Structure formats: structure tokens, C-alpha cells
Amino acid sequence: MKITRENIDALNAVVKVDIAKEDYSAKVEKILTDYRKTANIPGFRKGHVPMGMVKKQYGKAVLAEEVNKLLQENLNKYLSEEKLDILGNPLPKVKDIEWEDDDYSFEFELGLSPEFDVDLNAKKAITRYNIVADDKMIDEQVERIQKQYGKLISQNEVEKDSEITGTFTNEAEGIENKFTFTLEQIKGKTNEKKFIGAIAGDQLNLKTKGLFNDEHELQNALKVEHDKVHGLDIEVNFEINEINKREAAELDQELFDKLFGKDVVKSVTELKSKIKEDAEKQFVQQADQKFLNDVTEHLVENTKFDLPSEFLTKWMQTAGEKQLTLEEAKEEYEKSEKSLRYQLIEGKLMKDNDLKVDFEDVKASAKDMIRMQMAQFGQMNPSDKELDDIAARVLSNQDEVRKISEQVVSKKLLDLYKEKANTKTKELSYEDFVTEVYGKQK
Known part of the structure; x- marks a missing residue:
């Protein structure tokens, strides 16, 4: 077997694999001999089928299989030994093979990996951000914690600071979902006015388009699929079930222990420091x-x-x-x-x-x-x-x-x-x- 390579340019090459009869003949003969022992052909006893008939029936298929095995094994071995850094896989140059000859030649196109250098030390500096938690963010997080762990106080009607629980429905769209939200999440004063002054049991007709500041909140409110919620423009009925005001939790040791474990944080200063660190x-x-x-x-x-x-x-x-x-x-x-x-x-x-x-x-x-x-x-x-x-x-x-x-x-x-x-x-x-x-x- 002979393998040669012609470099077309720095990025392309052609590998030629020549396979001679002596490369495959012994293996093919052995396989055909084994076939002859087990072949079941009408008119002949098993093991007594003439070799000529076995070769006529199975010879080309066995030859093709063995040549292709040799081809792949030796091509891969060649690429490895030559340490060729190729892109993709070798592409065979397609040609019809009759499998009537003794010797065969195959050609493969190769795409070669380019040679280059990488310069990390660019002239223009790349920005590395150091993101800090400023006082505003920390104070907002403290407020969120106080609200989250605060006490709910029932209200008679919706006010600006209300937390509203109710059920969104649209029978045609199969929507029926209970959801809790605050007016801070509602977009625009027009929508906000529809809620202000409403009481438990009231039913509001709302348009979904532009209802919430964040469309993902609308997805949670209606329990619809992510792809469906973007640009969703339908009417929904909203029945108010509960109206509450959340009284902020005290910033005391009980809250600190609940958040971080016993005595990990012991003051508001330490709380803010921990929030900043996390x-x-x-x-x-x-x-x-x-x-x-x-x-x-x-x-x-x-x-x-x-x-x-x-x-x-x-x-x-x-x-x-x-x-x-x-x-x-x-x-x-x-x-x-x-x-x-x-x-x-x-x-x-x-x-x-x-x-x-x-x-x-x-x-x-x-x-x-x-x-x-x-x-x-x-x-x-x-x-x-x-x-x-x-x-x-x-x-x-x-x-x-x-x-x-x-x-x-x-x-x-x-x-x-x-x-x-x-x-x-x-x-x-x-x-x-x-x-x-x-x-x-x-």
C-alpha cells in the first residue's frame, strides 16, 4: 500500500491511497473460504460448493468491504503519524468502482488548519468591570426583605400600596389562574386607576397588552407559554379575591436569625454588609x-x-x-x-x-x-x-x-x-x- 500527499496550497491537500492486490488478497481468500464451508446453495452439499460459484456470488461484496476497511484504517493511521491538523473529515473524490481490477487508487481532499499567532496583549485595553452594590441597591434590598417577611393587613379597598390577590380568566384562551401582585407591577396610570378603589368581589375587564411593566410578569399572571405571552393582546376578566397591605418587618434579631442563622448577623449595619458581600x-x-x-x-x-x-x-x-x-x-x-x-x-x-x-x-x-x-x-x-x-x-x-x-x-x-x-x-x-x-x- 502506498499513500502520498500533494499540498495544493497552505490550506488544502489531496491524499492518494494506492491499494495493490497483495494488500487484500489473503484476507479476501480466507473470508471466501469460510463462506464456502457454510454456504447453503441449492444443489450442493454444505462445504462442497465450488469456489468459483462462491466467488461469483460473494466475491465483489467481500472485496469491496475489505478494501474499504484497509482504506479507512490506513488513512487514519497516516493522518495520525503525519500529525496533520485537519478541519472536518477527509472528503473522498467520488468515482465509480466496478471491483473488477487487481489494484485500486483512491483520492481524498483535506482541509488543513491554518497557522497563526494569537496576541492577547492588544493595543486597546479590554474593560474588566468591578460591579459594586451601592447604598441605593442595598437599601432597596433591605426594603424588599422587610416586605417579604412583613405582616399582611387586610384592606377594604385597593390603594397604591396594596397587594392584590385575584383570578385572571379568559374561557376562549383556556386561562384561569390565581395570582398575587402589587400596583408597582402594573404599567401606566390608566391601568392603575382601574384598580384604585376596587373592593373584594369586584370584576375588572383588562387588556393584556401593556398591563404589566414586564411581560414575564404577565406570563406568570396568566400561566401561558413564553412564546405566546409576547405581544399577547386579549381581554381578560380579573376577579379580586383579597386586598392586603404588607406591614414591613422589624429589623430585629429574630429577622436576622431567620435570614442567616443564629447570631450570624447582629445589627442593621452587619445586615447591610452581608447583603453587599452576597x-x-x-x-x-x-x-x-x-x-x-x-x-x-x-x-x-x-x-x-x-x-x-x-x-x-x-x-x-x-x-x-x-x-x-x-x-x-x-x-x-x-x-x-x-x-x-x-x-x-x-x-x-x-x-x-x-x-x-x-x-x-x-x-x-x-x-x-x-x-x-x-x-x-x-x-x-x-x-x-x-x-x-x-x-x-x-x-x-x-x-x-x-x-x-x-x-x-x-x-x-x-x-x-x-x-x-x-x-x-x-x-x-x-x-x-x-x-x-x-x-x-x-
Whole structure:
């Protein structure tokens, strides 16, 4: 067997595999001999069928199967030994084979991975946000806690500070749902006026469009599907069941213990400090994700290299479950090119900086995730055995292993970017962060 490669250019090559009769003949003869021993052909006793008849009936199929096995095994071995970094899979140059000859030649197109360098130390610094919980946010959180743990006081009629419980119905749409909300959640003074002064038992006809400040609140109020709620414009009946005012809870030791455990917090000052600490832990995750996204975008935009686009487009025609037309494949390539570029950049960074993800990394990450989930349900100190047992079950699922592995890679790259990228730090409140990153919130 002979394998040769012709490099068309830096990104494309053709591999030719020549298979001679001596490469496959002994194997084919053995298989046909075994067939002859077991062949059940009318007119002949088992084991006494003439070899010529066996070859006529099975010869081409056996030859084709064995040649294709040899082809795949040796092509894969060649690619591995030559350390060729290819994109996609080799594409065979299609030709009709009659399987009448002794020697066969096959050609495969290869798309080669480009060579490039990644510069993390960009001229323009990338912003790393330090999000702080300001006094306004902390005070609002204290108010929310006081309301949440406060006492309900019944009211005769709806006032601006009322908490209203009632049932939304629309028979035609199959809507019937009991929901509790405050007038702060209702959008606009026109809607608000419909509630002010109403009493228990009153029925209000309401338009769903523009009823709540947040459409997701409307989804909760009506218990409809997420896709249906956006732009929903129907009338609903709302029957008021209860009207209450929530008296704020006292900021005392009983409340502190209920929130954080006995004597963890002992004053309003400590309460605010704890709220600030917990909030800023959450903000770190959001700031890190924003930084990771920004570095990713920067690297894709500023790391220049060519791709074997024509080859990849052809490969995409046959790579999926469904055969694509050339136009469909071009469209698919355009959609996935950015992702492919980042995958190559990511691989280059991992290799150049000797970053590896092994099973112990994945297992440790799984245990951290399990530990946090258990803490949410009040299990603060699980044993190592508990964590190992649960992690073993999680990691028996290959989809979970893949997902956690990707998270570990992201964490390693994030640490690398923090260490080596050209960054500047910007400190701002969460509200200002949301405005700067996502635009003015309505």
C-alpha cells in the first residue's frame, strides 16, 4: 500500500491511497473460504460448493468491504503519524468502482488548519468591570426583605400600596389562574386607576397588552407559554379575591436569625454588609462572563487567518444527517464560521499555554457544582463520600461530562485572559453596569 500527499496550497491537500492486490488478497481468500464451508446453495452439499460459484456470488461484496476497511484504517493511521491538523473529515473524490481490477487508487481532499499567532496583549485595553452594590441597591434590598417577611393587613379597598390577590380568566384562551401582585407591577396610570378603589368581589375587564411593566410578569399572571405571552393582546376578566397591605418587618434579631442563622448577623449595619458581600459575589460571575465574551469577540475580530472555506462548504453538505444543497451549505458555513474561528483560537491558546483538562479537573468542577446546589437546600457540609457518589452518577452521563468540560475550559481561559490580556478596570454600580452593557432599561 502506498499513500502520498500533494499540498495544493497552505490550506488544502489531496491524499492518494494506492491499494495493490497483495494488500487484500489473503484476507479476501480466507473470508471466501469460510463462506464456502457454510454456504447453503441449492444443489450442493454444505462445504462442497465450488469456489468459483462462491466467488461469483460473494466475491465483489467481500472485496469491496475489505478494501474499504484497509482504506479507512490506513488513512487514519497516516493522518495520525503525519500529525496533520485537519478541519472536518477527509472528503473522498467520488468515482465509480466496478471491483473488477487487481489494484485500486483512491483520492481524498483535506482541509488543513491554518497557522497563526494569537496576541492577547492588544493595543486597546479590554474593560474588566468591578460591579459594586451601592447604598441605593442595598437599601432597596433591605426594603424588599422587610416586605417579604412583613405582616399582611387586610384592606377594604385597593390603594397604591396594596397587594392584590385575584383570578385572571379568559374561557376562549383556556386561562384561569390565581395570582398575587402589587400596583408597582402594573404599567401606566390608566391601568392603575382601574384598580384604585376596587373592593373584594369586584370584576375588572383588562387588556393584556401593556398591563404589566414586564411581560414575564404577565406570563406568570396568566400561566401561558413564553412564546405566546409576547405581544399577547386579549381581554381578560380579573376577579379580586383579597386586598392586603404588607406591614414591613422589624429589623430585629429574630429577622436576622431567620435570614442567616443564629447570631450570624447582629445589627442593621452587619445586615447591610452581608447583603453587599452576597450581592457582589453574584456580580463577579456577571462581570467575568462579560469579560470573557469581550475577549472572545476581540480575539475573533483581531486574529487574522484564512480558512479552507470551499472545502468546509463541501464538507458541510454531507456532515449532517441531511444532505445539504450547495446553497444551504454556504449559508450554514457563513453562520458557523465565527464559531469555528474561535474554536481554532481556543485550541491554539490551550496548546501554547499548556492548558489541559483532565478527568480530575472535571470531577472537581462537578463536586463544586453539587456542593453549591446542596447548599441551596440547606445541606451545608456534605461528606466527601456523598459528593463522590453524586459526582460519579453525574459523570456517567456523557452530555454532562461534555458540558462540565466546556465550563472548565472557559474557567482556565478566563484565568489566562485575566493574567495576560491588556485590561483596564472600571468600577460601577450594578444599575450603571446594566445600563452601560445592555442599554437603558425601560
